[in-house]
Amino acid sequence: MSSKISIIVPNYNHKPYLQQRLDTVFGQTFQDFEVILLDDASTDGSLDILNLYKDHPKVSHLIVNKVNSGSPFKQWKKGIELAKGEYIWIAESDDFCELVFLESVIQSFTKEVGLIYCQTKDVDEKGNVLLDRVMYTSNLQPNYWQSDFEMDGDVFIQKVLLIKNVIPNASAVVFKNSLAKPSFFSESLLQMKMCGDWFFWVQLTHSTKVKFINNHLNYFRDHRSITRIHKDTKTKKRRLLEEAEIRRFAEQHYGLDLNEMNGILYNKWFKLHNKLDIFSSLFYRIKLPSSSNFSLILKFIKFKLK
Secondary structure: OOOOEEEEEEEOOOHHHHHHHHHHHHOOOOOOEEEEEEEOOOOOOHHHHHHHHOOOOOEEEEEEOOOOOOOHHHHHHHHHHHOOOOEEEEOOOOOEEOOOHHHHHHOOOOOOEEEEEEEEEEEOOOOOEEEEHHHOOOOOOOOHHHOOEEEEHHHHHHHHHOOOOOOOOHHHEEEEHHHOOHHHOOHHHHOOOOOHHHHHHHHHHOOOEEEEEEEEEEEEEOOOOOOOOOOOHHHHHHHHHHHHHHHHHHHHHHOOOOHHHHHHHHHHHHHOOOHHHHHOHHHHHHOOOOOOHHHHHHHHHHHHOO
């Protein structure tokens, strides 16, 4: 008999945080779950901790890669393929949560709701609270995340998810296993370094309802190795190209009107380029289906003349 929830713990070199993560997984007040432990060829001694759980009755899999996969989303894919539960929780190995997390989330599911997530606090390496994630959405009006809400997936995508990734931490999310299709993990997604989770949520929420619980049950570890920290120009460009891939997908598959948001993306791209870049093919990699090369040049010139 399969467990109700499959908990995927993908780890790579998070030994300092791994024990706390596992304590808050196995110590949940809701206990109908299996645990899938995945290690992506860690070199920091993480296996010393993971091997302590290989015979734990809740652990259905402990899989250790001999060679690093190069993508956390390949680990997500592997975990989802192994999952037998009705629901999936990807519990990132450097995060932690309240022991009532699963109990609070599971009781809120309905037939129509396919994804639920809770509010998050960012913490430093020592677990000290840095900020409340309600501030992350404070530039969106209304700031829906100040209270509980439920929203149709397409509305959620159009209104908020394609403005920014308003599901910033997988550890805060539980979703129905049946919604996660193998096709979600396209080569485009697997190659992403910063926006793969965002791309996954856009696809997953499309055919369901999303529910948010305004309860701080999750803690996101904010430390120096986080790949989303992007300060140099090369990394900023890569991130924008990944975002463009998500918008391209949404335009082609969902028929959403994204002109205003696409304009914001273009302006960020233009800011990182000089006038001579229009003679390089790399400049046009940002182009979305609703634009032509010519219209992109006109937008660029208009931006530079401001």
